[in-house]
Amino acid sequence: MSEKISVHQLCFTILTLLSLCAWECSALTDEELEALDEFVDAAMTCKNVPGLTLSMVKDGQTVVAKGYGVSDMDKGTPVTEHTLFNMASLSKSFTASLMAKIFSKHQDISWSTPYNEYISDIAINHGDDYRNTQTTMYDLLSHRVCMADDALYLLLGGFVNVDRSDYVRHRQYLSEICPFRSKYSYLNTMYAVAGEIAEVLEGDTFENLIRENIYDPLGMTSSGFANLDWDDENYSESYVWMPDQYWHHFNKSTNVMIHAQVAAGGIISNAVDMAKYMNFVLSGGKDESGEQVVDESYLRETLRPQTAIHNPYIQSRPTFPVDESSYSYALGWNNVMYRGYVKYFHRGSFPAFGSRLAVYPEVNVGVFIGANGPYDGNDQAAMQRIEAFATDLLLGEEPWLNTTTACTFPEPWQPSSDGVFASFTLKNDKRNGENEKKVNKIKIHKVHTARPLDDYVGVYGHKAFGNCTIWQEDGSENLRYRYGEYGLGELIPSLQEDDVFVITMVGPMAWFLETYTGEIPLVARFGSSEGDIIDELVLLYAPGMPMHVFRRGELMHGPPMPKPTVPPVEDCGSVVGHSPLMYALLAIITVVCTMWGNLVVPQND
Incomplete structure (x- = not known):
């Protein structure tokens, strides 16, 4: 009996020690969690953010997955870790991950194979044979095709009733804005082309391919697509802070517009699922059980620098207490240095959501943030500072921002362009007091034209x-x-x-x-x-x-x-x-x- 007890006690002790080690290696202290909450609240308040979702991972563990603020300003519904937000351009890394999976199965083609060799009916530029015969997946996903974009026409629903395949095959009529491969030129439409290539190679819709190859293996059970799942009850409302100082409640039904470019910006997800996605990237393509979902060498290729980004500050003395420089674009990721750490990053913006995603494979750390307003630049400003503070905690670095500089940045290190801090306070008062739906009456003038x-x-x-x-x-x-x-x-x-x-x-x-x-x-x-x-x-x-x-x-x-x-x-x-x-x-x-x-x-x- 005593032997059985001692063995049981030994096993219990070992398991306890292992669990304590895992906790110590991944979790934040109570003081750090409290400081994080205070910082997030401060940044949201002064930057006029209605609701925000946050997840943080370290060493394969989810350290934080929670919500702040509200997902519905009228009902006061709180954001939780399960509230869905629009990932916008974070979707590009999902498309790159999907292509990594596809190429690992098709050994006869690769990232550098001109896609015209295996799909011949999609042209990049009408009349430009060189672009049409030489464009590779590297070119499509690293923004060096240099064609015009169609964001405005997409937002107006110009392609809602256009078949996605037909939409892609008409992109050849966009105009050139710079010579092929001459420079970095951000282009959503080429991700739509990549999504169509995936559909042709695999014989299924892009949405089904993402579910079968990314969502399902990783257990991302809540994630979906803005064009299909905009009416999901867990999908947050979003809000635009208008120049005339009132909130516009964005109509989510218009999310169907993104169907033409779902591969560029159509993913919706939450803090829990995005933690799983970050761990997938950090682990080199594995799921939570350690099983390989995407071949590691192919997934790592999505992080490798491809197209240089002009940045005059890369070699300059830092203006702020820490240095951060973006120097190139990979495949669905920006290549960045933060405090001397290699960072892979992307941000997104789609009415009226903002998002940010950063992973640090060398230290196994990741941070995801999403916001549901105000879509005027202040959402990205708030998320950028929250990302820095959260990252510092995970890295074990002393945070260089606090609840005051979260709002006054770039002061005290650099003068502000104008008195924006006072206007942030005004906005916050307006937000707390009302959710106004403003209607301006258009005055029609009688003006004679030169012709009928x-x-x-x-x-x-x-x-x-x-x-x-x-x-x-x-x-x-x-x-x-x-x-x-x-x-x-x-x-x-x-x-x-x-x-x-x-x-x-x-x-x-x-x-x-x-x-x-x-x-x-x-x-x-x-x-x-x-x-x-x-x-x-x-x-x-x-x-x-x-x-x-x-x-x-x-x-x-x-x-x-x-x-x-x-x-x-x-x-x-x-x-x-x-x-x-x-x-x-x-x-x-x-x-x-x-x-x-x-x-x-x-x-x-």
């Missing part, structure tokens, strides 16, 4: 961007337009220039007009390629991106019929408009911008 409005009516198309329908309703002194599922509104003749119309918008994406453009209006410009007949339209362009011309007869598909319209002055959602005085200012700005040249919209991250 009928001259502009018709369907204008672009082989990459789809079709835009322009029509006039009886009795209206303005034109109406529909582009995609969400691009709907009126075209109001410019006060100063013929054939130029100021764009108004209604419906679930109307908020973007104000958020993306500020005081500079979006305009529609009609033109004639020859003679006097209107046959060209430049629609929705803003400073900084190339101009795209829609033409009569150049259609991506058969022309859509106009849908019943919601009067622009009475949209039941958020309508973004301006006062009569503002319209006069907009017209003047339009002329000035026209003199400068092309106008366009910033790319989605």
Whole structure:
């Protein structure tokens, strides 16, 4: 009896010691956990973040997986470790991981094989044989193809009803923005091409391939896809803090727009599942039981530097107490140095979510963060500082940020550009007091055009961007337009220039007009390629991106019929408009911008 007891005691002692060792090697102290919570709360408060999710891993263990704030501002629903957030561009690493799995099975092809050798009906650039025959998976996933993106048209739902395979095969009609492989140029559309290649090679949908090769083996039982699972009850609401100082509650049903680029930004997940994903990457492709899910050599290749990123600060003296430099892009990951540690990182942004993911394989540490607003840059600012603080705790380093500098950064090390700290406090007061749904009434002016409005009516198309329908309703002194599922509104003749119309918008994406453009209006410009007949339209362009011309007869598909319209002055959602005085200012700005040249919209991250 005594022998059995001693053996039992010995086993119990060994198990206890092992469990204590595992705990000591991976967990944070109570004081560190309390400091973490205080830091997160401080950063969220001063940066106006409604809800946030966080997971931290070390040595194969989940150290933290929890939520902060609310997932629904109206109901006060708290964020938990199970609340789903949009991963946005963190999805790119999932696509790279999937391709690693596929290439490990197809020994006759590799990352460096021109994909034209095994899939010949997808072109990168219409008429550019070199791009079309030489582009590899390295090129697609490391952002060196150098073609224009279509983020704006995607956001307007321009491809909601376009078959994904057809969408990919029309990307060849995008314009070149720099010579092939000449530099790093972030491009969501090439991940859509990679996703289509995966579907062709494996004979299944991208979503099913991710489930079967990533989600299921890793036990990511809650994760899904924004285009398919946007109505999941665990999927957080998201919020945009508008320039006019009010919250816009983003309509999640519009997440279906991402179906065309699900391989670039369609993953949704939570803190628990993302901890499993981080451990998968850190372990070289293994699941929780130690079984190899993706061949280690192929997965490690997704982390290897591929395309240099211009960064003048890499060799400079650090401005802040610690150094951090991004120097290249791998396959779905940025290559970064933080405090002398090798860091693989990506961030994401998709209305109205933000996300960040960082792993450190040499020390087996990872941090994931997601936020559901305010989608104005402050979400990334808050998450960046939380990531640094959480990473320092896991690394055993003294955190260089505290609850004060989380808000004042870059002060005291570098002057702020303006008095932003005071405005953060104002925003926070507004957030705690109300969740306003603002409706601005659009004032319509009677402006005579140089030609009859009928001259502009018709369907204008672009082989990459789809079709835009322009029509006039009886009795209206303005034109109406529909582009995609969400691009709907009126075209109001410019006060100063013929054939130029100021764009108004209604419906679930109307908020973007104000958020993306500020005081500079979006305009529609009609033109004639020859003679006097209107046959060209430049629609929705803003400073900084190339101009795209829609033409009569150049259609991506058969022309859509106009849908019943919601009067622009009475949209039941958020309508973004301006006062009569503002319209006069907009017209003047339009002329000035026209003199400068092309106008366009910033790319989605």
